[in-house]
Amino acid sequence: MAEAKAVSKIAKGENVSRLSAFDPNYKSDKPQSYYDAIKQKFAEERDLRLNYRPEGTAQYTSDLDGDLSHFGDDPYGGNFKPREAINDTVEVLFTGGGFSALLSIARLREYGVKSIRIVERGADVGGTWYWNRYPGAACDVPSYDYLPLLEELDYVPTRRYARATEIYEHCQRIAKHYDIYDLAVFQTTVTSTVWNEEEKMWHVKTDRGDHMRARFVICANGPMAKPKLSKIKGIPSFKGKSFHSSRWDYDYTGKNLEKLKGKRVAIIGTGATAVQVIPEVAKTAKELYVFQRTPSCIDIRNDWATDPNWARKLKPGWQAERRRRAIDGSDPHAPKTTVKADLPPEEKVRRQENANIDYVMWLHSRIDEIVEDKATAESLKPWYMFMCKRPTFHDEFLPTFNQPNVHLVDTHGKGVSEITEKGPVVDGKLYEVDLIIYATGFEVQKTGIYNQIVGQNGLELNEKYKDGIRTLLGIHSHGYPNLFIMAGYQASFQFNITDVLSVQGDHIAACIKYTREHGYSTIDITPEIEEWWVQEVINYRGKTDRNKECTPGYYNFEGEFNRRQDGTYNGGFKRYIELAKSVQGDMEKDFLFGK
Numbered sequence: 001m002a003e004a005k006a007v008s009k010i011a012k013g014e015n016v017s018r019l020s021a022f023d024p025n026y027k028s029d030k031p032q033s034y035y036d037a038i039k040q041k042f043a044e045e046r047d048l049r050l051n052y053r054p055e056g057t058a059q060y061t062s063d064l065d066g067d068l069s070h071f072g073d074d075p076y077g078g079n080f081k082p083r084e085a086i087n088d089t090v091e092v093l094f095t096g097g098g099f100s101a102l103l104s105i106a107r108l109r110e111y112g113v114k115s116i117r118i119v120e121r122g123a124d125v126g127g128t129w130y131w132n133r134y135p136g137a138a139c140d141v142p143s144y145d146y147l148p149l150l151e152e153l154d155y156v157p158t159r160r161y162a163r164a165t166e167i168y169e170h171c172q173r174i175a176k177h178y179d180i181y182d183l184a185v186f187q188t189t190v191t192s193t194v195w196n197e198e199e200k201m202w203h204v205k206t207d208r209g210d211h212m213r214a215r216f217v218i219c220a221n222g223p224m225a226k227p228k229l230s231k232i233k234g235i236p237s238f239k240g241k242s243f244h245s246s247r248w249d250y251d252y253t254g255k256n257l258e259k260l261k262g263k264r265v266a267i268i269g270t271g272a273t274a275v276q277v278i279p280e281v282a283k284t285a286k287e288l289y290v291f292q293r294t295p296s297c298i299d300i301r302n303d304w305a306t307d308p309n310w311a312r313k314l315k316p317g318w319q320a321e322r323r324r325r326a327i328d329g330s331d332p333h334a335p336k337t338t339v340k341a342d343l344p345p346e347e348k349v350r351r352q353e354n355a356n357i358d359y360v361m362w363l364h365s366r367i368d369e370i371v372e373d374k375a376t377a378e379s380l381k382p383w384y385m386f387m388c389k390r391p392t393f394h395d396e397f398l399p400t401f402n403q404p405n406v407h408l409v410d411t412h413g414k415g416v417s418e419i420t421e422k423g424p425v426v427d428g429k430l431y432e433v434d435l436i437i438y439a440t441g442f443e444v445q446k447t448g449i450y451n452q453i454v455g456q457n458g459l460e461l462n463e464k465y466k467d468g469i470r471t472l473l474g475i476h477s478h479g480y481p482n483l484f485i486m487a488g489y490q491a492s493f494q495f496n497i498t499d500v501l502s503v504q505g506d507h508i509a510a511c512i513k514y515t516r517e518h519g520y521s522t523i524d525i526t527p528e529i530e531e532w533w534v535q536e537v538i539n540y541r542g543k544t545d546r547n548k549e550c551t552p553g554y555y556n557f558e559g560e561f562n563r564r565q566d567g568t569y570n571g572g573f574k575r576y577i578e579l580a581k582s583v584q585g586d587m588e589k590d591f592l593f594g595k
Contacts, residue, residue, distance in 0.1 A: 077123025098127015
């Protein structure tokens with residue numbers, strides 16, 4: 001009933017919408033002292049987290065070997081399939097087999113490129129959606145926008161927010177349609193990518209003893225591809241069952257979690273994954289303990305099954321039109337409908353912050369309406385600006401805490417003290433459990449690169465980046481010919497990541513097409529265009545210290561200092577697309593080509 005009331009408020013327009021949280025024209029009737037006091041509370045909560053764990057990203061580990069090796073094992077791929085080492089040459093090689101690769105390959109196939117290989121750590125395509133099969137897993141962007149190539153494959157998702165199984169199946173559908181499986185190499189991790197100047201080829205080595213050569217290499221593994229664990233004392237000592245949420249053990253839990261009946265379960269983490277997992281585990285577990293350091297922002301999801309009549313009436317170009325509207329709506333430079341757009345920059349920032357705070361306070365009121373226990377409700381309230389941490393959307397998460405078998409363990413920023421053979425410990429109190437689920441997310445690779453990439457003159461890419469990331473569009477870097485990076489830093493940030501991947505895939509395919517058709521062997525960018533883009537990124541990262549003021553999370557490298565160029569391009573998605581097209585329109589000007 002409380003949830004229905006919250007939904008009815010939205011229908012009546014009584015809430016502050018999440019879009020208004022970014023509106024510089026927002027005007028509030030509340031005194032500025034109200035907002036200043038809340039900002040002070042935000043700062044206090046941020047400092048609390050930082051004081052407990054000042055080591056930033058070093059508080060996590062993704063080196064899952066030894067006693068931690070089972071956390072990285074693949075429970076879905078079956079037995080490891082032995083094979084002979086590969087020593088051959090392809091035209092285009094992708095590291096990673098998720099949406100980045102699938103989108104790019106679709107365009108390359110249209111341009112007649114046949115010799116394409118993906119090298120993927122999992123046992124199939126899908127990337128994120130190969131690994132994330134935990135109960136409740138679904139996209140948090142409307143699937144009609146999130147799932148790519150829907151029209152090309154004549155497919156309409158079954159729900160507004162497609163479940164993980166459907167998304168994974170769509171990845172397989174794309175792979176079959178574009179003949180991606182023919183040269184694919186699975187259960188294999190790239191360990192080094194080295195440029196051979198004499199051959200004008202990349203030499204790619206793997207953990208399976210492969211030595212492949214490729215004319216073009218596309219790093220399509222994304223900046224978050226390795227599961228991570230918090231460095232909690234005693235993790236290997238636990239005598240019960242434990243696994244990472246991206247390596248869900250259905251043999252232990254049962255397909256429908258029916259085997260959790262009578263089990264005491266701990267979930268460590270309250271981020272986007274945990275928000276989806278917790279309501280499902282709560283349905284069958286005898287006791288569920290949720291260990292929280294920092295709460296998530298929880299907005300209404302409002303999911304529904306796709307209306308078959310609506311799907312039947314869709315006209316050709318429907319997904320492209322949805323995408324066009326989304327891109328137009330993302331343009332921060334578009335003319336405003338109010339003269340308040342001419343406000344001084346300081347006033348715009350102030351109003352935007354106030355709008356953001358009002359939205360977060362509305363989320364607080366939603367928690368008060370739904371969660372019955374007042375102490376639990378207070379603990380679930382986020383005290384930071386919206387988008388400091390990844391926002392979440394769910395209709396069952398908050399009501400779950402009204403169940404008698406669900407217990408929120410608020411660590412007030414400290415985190416779990418240690419893991420004993422019987423379970424987690426917080427402030428000296430032991431919670432005895434049978435199962436620990438680590439919903440602790442993925443390592444954020446600051447450069448978007450996991451393997452060793454050595455370009456011209458023997459320069460390793462991370463070495464080049466030690467004084468700051470340097471790219472064009474987040475895709476190219478001077479001195480690394482025929483190399484493209486997808487979903488990395490200095491690219492545009494969009495909550496719907498497939499929009500960005502689509503633009504990058506189109507751009508990469510256009511670059512390869514131009515290189516091939518003009519008889520060139522290599523394509524690189526000039527130092528001048530690289531420097532121009534670095535300055536673009538710096539100039540458009542804003543004039544505030546919002547990133548530094550945010551509570552720790554993976555958006556700001558857990559509160560670590562980072563240079564202004566070591567982030568995303570914030571000049572607007574539409575401008576990013578326009579600049580990409582501009583570069584493509586005069587390639588001889590900004591690129592270096594070799595015969």
